[in-house]
Amino acid sequence: MTRPMHNAIVAAVFAAGFILSMEDAVARKEQAVFFSAERVARCRRNADQHEWGGGIRERIVKAAEPWLRYSDDELWAMPFGARIQRSHMVWSDGYCPACTKPVRMYNWKFDPHRHPWKVWCPHCRAKFPTNDFKMFHESGLDEQGVFDPARADRSLLFNAEHPDPADPLHQVGVDDGEGYIDGKKRWRFIGWYLNFAHWTALIQRGVVNLAAAHTITGDPDYAHRAGILLDRLADVWPDFDYRTQGFVYERRKRGGSIRYSIDNCMEIRALAFAYDQVFGALSRDGSLVAFLAAKAAQYGGENTKADFARVQANIEERLFGHALTHPDTIASNYPQPEMTRAVIHTVLDWPARRPEVEEIFDAMIRGATAVDGVSGEKGMVGYGSWAVRGLATFIARYNWVDPDFMQLTFERHPRLSDSWRFFIDVWCFQRFYPHNGDSGGFARRVTRYCGLDFRSKHVGPLDPSVNTFLWDLYKQTGDADYVRVMMHENEGTVDGLPHDLFAEDVAAFQGQVAAVIADVGAVIETGSVNKEDWHLGILRTGVGETGVAAWLDYDAGGAHGQCDGMNIGLYAHGMDFMPEFGYPEVGFGGWVSAKARWYRGGVPSHNTVCVDGKMQVLRGGKLPSGLPSPAAGETTIWADGDVFRVVRASGPSIAAVTQFERTYALVMLDETNGYLVDIFRVTGGKDHAKFQHTQNGDVTVAGLNLEPGDPYICELGYKKTSETVLRNFRYDRGAELGWSVDWAIQPFYDDSVKDAHFRYTDLSRDADAALCEEWVWLDGRRGEDPVDLWLPTVMTRRTTEEESLSSTFVAVMEAYRGESRLGAIRRIPLVTEQGAVSADANVCIVVATAGGGTDILVTRDVEDPLDRTGPGALRADELGLTFVGDLCFLRRRPDGSADRVVLCNATELRMGNLHVRLTKSVPHIALDLTPQQMCVVQGDPAAVAELRVDGKPVPIAP
Numbered sequence: 001m002t003r004p005m006h007n008a009i010v011a012a013v014f015a016a017g018f019i020l021s022m023e024d025a026v027a028r029k030e031q032a033v034f035f036s037a038e039r040v041a042r043c044r045r046n047a048d049q050h051e052w053g054g055g056i057r058e059r060i061v062k063a064a065e066p067w068l069r070y071s072d073d074e075l076w077a078m079p080f081g082a083r084i085q086r087s088h089m090v091w092s093d094g095y096c097p098a099c100t101k102p103v104r105m106y107n108w109k110f111d112p113h114r115h116p117w118k119v120w121c122p123h124c125r126a127k128f129p130t131n132d133f134k135m136f137h138e139s140g141l142d143e144q145g146v147f148d149p150a151r152a153d154r155s156l157l158f159n160a161e162h163p164d165p166a167d168p169l170h171q172v173g174v175d176d177g178e179g180y181i182d183g184k185k186r187w188r189f190i191g192w193y194l195n196f197a198h199w200t201a202l203i204q205r206g207v208v209n210l211a212a213a214h215t216i217t218g219d220p221d222y223a224h225r226a227g228i229l230l231d232r233l234a235d236v237w238p239d240f241d242y243r244t245q246g247f248v249y250e251r252r253k254r255g256g257s258i259r260y261s262i263d264n265c266m267e268i269r270a271l272a273f274a275y276d277q278v279f280g281a282l283s284r285d286g287s288l289v290a291f292l293a294a295k296a297a298q299y300g301g302e303n304t305k306a307d308f309a310r311v312q313a314n315i316e317e318r319l320f321g322h323a324l325t326h327p328d329t330i331a332s333n334y335p336q337p338e339m340t341r342a343v344i345h346t347v348l349d350w351p352a353r354r355p356e357v358e359e360i361f362d363a364m365i366r367g368a369t370a371v372d373g374v375s376g377e378k379g380m381v382g383y384g385s386w387a388v389r390g391l392a393t394f395i396a397r398y399n400w401v402d403p404d405f406m407q408l409t410f411e412r413h414p415r416l417s418d419s420w421r422f423f424i425d426v427w428c429f430q431r432f433y434p435h436n437g438d439s440g441g442f443a444r445r446v447t448r449y450c451g452l453d454f455r456s457k458h459v460g461p462l463d464p465s466v467n468t469f470l471w472d473l474y475k476q477t478g479d480a481d482y483v484r485v486m487m488h489e490n491e492g493t494v495d496g497l498p499h500d501l502f503a504e505d506v507a508a509f510q511g512q513v514a515a516v517i518a519d520v521g522a523v524i525e526t527g528s529v530n531k532e533d534w535h536l537g538i539l540r541t542g543v544g545e546t547g548v549a550a551w552l553d554y555d556a557g558g559a560h561g562q563c564d565g566m567n568i569g570l571y572a573h574g575m576d577f578m579p580e581f582g583y584p585e586v587g588f589g590g591w592v593s594a595k596a597r598w599y600r601g602g603v604p605s606h607n608t609v610c611v612d613g614k615m616q617v618l619r620g621g622k623l624p625s626g627l628p629s630p631a632a633g634e635t636t637i638w639a640d641g642d643v644f645r646v647v648r649a650s651g652p653s654i655a656a657v658t659q660f661e662r663t664y665a666l667v668m669l670d671e672t673n674g675y676l677v678d679i680f681r682v683t684g685g686k687d688h689a690k691f692q693h694t695q696n697g698d699v700t701v702a703g704l705n706l707e708p709g710d711p712y713i714c715e716l717g718y719k720k721t722s723e724t725v726l727r728n729f730r731y732d733r734g735a736e737l738g739w740s741v742d743w744a745i746q747p748f749y750d751d752s753v754k755d756a757h758f759r760y761t762d763l764s765r766d767a768d769a770a771l772c773e774e775w776v777w778l779d780g781r782r783g784e785d786p787v788d789l790w791l792p793t794v795m796t797r798r799t800t801e802e803e804s805l806s807s808t809f810v811a812v813m814e815a816y817r818g819e820s821r822l823g824a825i826r827r828i829p830l831v832t833e834q835g836a837v838s839a840d841a842n843v844c845i846v847v848a849t850a851g852g853g854t855d856i857l858v859t860r861d862v863e864d865p866l867d868r869t870g871p872g873a874l875r876a877d878e879l880g881l882t883f884v885g886d887l888c889f890l891r892r893r894p895d896g897s898a899d900r901v902v903l904c905n906a907t908e909l910r911m912g913n914l915h916v917r918l919t920k921s922v923p924h925i926a927l928d929l930t931p932q933q934m935c936v937v938q939g940d941p942a943a944v945a946e947l948r949v950d951g952k953p954v955p956i957a958p
Helices: 003-016 037-049 051-069 072-077 133-139 189-217 220-239 261-283 286-299 308-325 336-349 354-368 383-401 405-412 416-425 466-477 481-489 506-520 594-601
Strands: 180-182 185-187 529-531 536-541 548-553 567-572 609-611 634-640 644-650 659-668 674-683 687-693 697-702 715-717 726-732 740-745 756-762 768-778 787-799 806-817 822-827 843-849 854-859 874-876 881-892 898-911 914-922 925-929 934-938 944-949
Touching (some): 037 189, 051 220, 072 286, 189 220, 220 308, 261 308, 286 308, 336 354, 383 405, 383 416, 405 416, 416 481, 416 529, 536 634, 548 644, 567 674, 567 806, 594 768, 634 881, 634 898, 644 898, 659 854, 659 881, 687 806, 726 787, 740 787, 787 806, 806 843, 914 925
Antiparallel strands (some): 609 687, 634 644, 644 659, 659 674, 674 806, 687 787, 756 806, 822 843, 874 881, 881 898, 898 914
């Protein structure tokens, strides 16, 4: 049969969803694809010649050692049948039956080598199930060596430490594969053990570790053992269907095979790589064929395993072919399924299936880079980075097969140049990522670059080196920040780089990296960035512990998104002053529990406005990847200066209202200290509640007379509301303008931070002020148990009985160490050009600074959905100020003279003896002033038509 004809037949069979007859199958794979002989030889040479390489080899060999203790018969018997249900958790919100302490989610312990068929409590170490499940399992094996519960000896189901049937503990802790049941409570000990211990840790990890040991040492015994596991897995694999046989959060959730498809997808891909590593040794292993043929004769089956071609067909079609014909078994986070399909096609028949692989890859890249170079999935440090992490490994692996693959791929998909740059741009001071969506934890630093997998559980020693990939990115793009990231992750040294067993010349690599760093320096300096497709603006200045960054997230929902539309954040003084709560706490009953829904669906868990107590809109359409897109806003002002930085975004669809617009400004007083101005305009609905939290701390209130009041109730989704996560409300109804709350911060995770404060001053008119407490769940410090933390939180609320409420929330916020650097903070009335009282949505703020100067900010409601602002200038008569435009900022020296003027979408500013007129409205211009001259520090000098002080023209400095 010719290869084209063979490929056509295989494609037709796969398309039909059938598996070829084992006796008639024609083997396809002829040699290793990713692990060529030349590459493997280089790997072993580096292990021989370098201390770091020898260390990696030692770790690989040690990791495979446990499987050398098993006989061939024991290895063959490891894969279990599909008639025992698996579970993703013992009990997601459960506890230990022995000590009754909480053991949620994945916290049970196991060691399948030393304690087979047992799990134990992390607190009291009591082991479950209490019966001898190994004996029970063996008693139920059928003619094919597969467990059948109907055959098993149920007389073996008793607590081995209490064998007397009259003993009240005789049945306590007993699990027959369906869980230990006590009344309405069920602990799926064996179901969870099969998932995490017997399958992943014992079988799947066994194949992967044995294959790696074979690659690094050349010892065929490792490959032989991996081959036994792979072939026996193929025997039973098509019988598994997690949709009908498995549980997630105590529910039938979705498809998969042995495991939940999210994990199954990546695990089957790892098995494909392992198969590629051992293929050559297996094809020459006569003893393997003899052993498997004997097993086939003993236990029956369609495939006699009489020669290696039949063994190969069994593995390739019943294991890997099954994943291709049953996509529900590998449904996972984007683009994991696409990568798995591509890898299986490649491992089974490269280069014949290269067109299929390239088609998958091109579509995957288009989706994975469509949103500012990334997929657009939320959960910044988790789901949001998975696509580009996967792409990196994918590109690097295929560069092994074709050295031109990376260059050709970048040429076809130029947006790849933005993909890994994205996670440098949004990484603040190499300490923080904005935790938009389902990712991260409360007030946790992220000191690792998350655009690549550095030493994660998903990266093995024979996977492509991320350092080599970073160097290739540098060569491809010329961006030295990739080299800086490499040095940051390697603790500032070239020693050990690139940590790549497949490196061609380690010394040359280290020398090249050192030369780049000597030339450009090691510090990553990133200014303000606005990711307009991802809907995240970051106003930023400085580096390291002294850097300051303020961010605005102007969308809500989407894939793994939350109700965090128009949420804000602040990093300053080495701290996160507005921490997101992070990944939803699903350990209290799954994704639909009130505490999980609080993080995802509870608008008040974020620093934003909740309208009518409702959730925000979570979907806006579809992304190119097929994932749901968020309900998104758009940038309407972006100005990045040195003293004054501002972003304004509008997104009425986020809250299904007429206006939902936030202006967020970072104003610096010196290199490390500054403050924030926050103006939030909302029109629509009848109840607007703005929430603001920081880290935990004691609060000091000024200007409020608080009394206990009713709780604020909001939707969380799935018929859940906020009674259990919001409490202790105290109100001042109709609070006077200018009240403030100061938190003396007590960081939960960082004892080194001393005397940190966060001060919130509210300038909203006709609003109720309240203090309340919000629930957040924190991981324990230094191995301690997790804790419930109730955060002191500010709520500013306006309500009406009319059809459409219009609110303008105004606040000034300062994060400081020691003493505040601000004096009086006031809101000044505005009038129209004709002298009428201006709408409340037009705002003028005056901030006195500790040095004796004064900052003034004026901003206009340009959307004006109720048509109350009108055209023309705004006047602050108390200040002698007239302004035409969207926004202006003026800094005055202690003597009252103008120091800095910033205009956004403006044409004219008059104040006292100062007059600035532009030739036309420009998005942003900043002027530095002295009595003698003016310097345009941002923007186009040609835009300045006139600048006068005391009526005299001021020249523009070159």
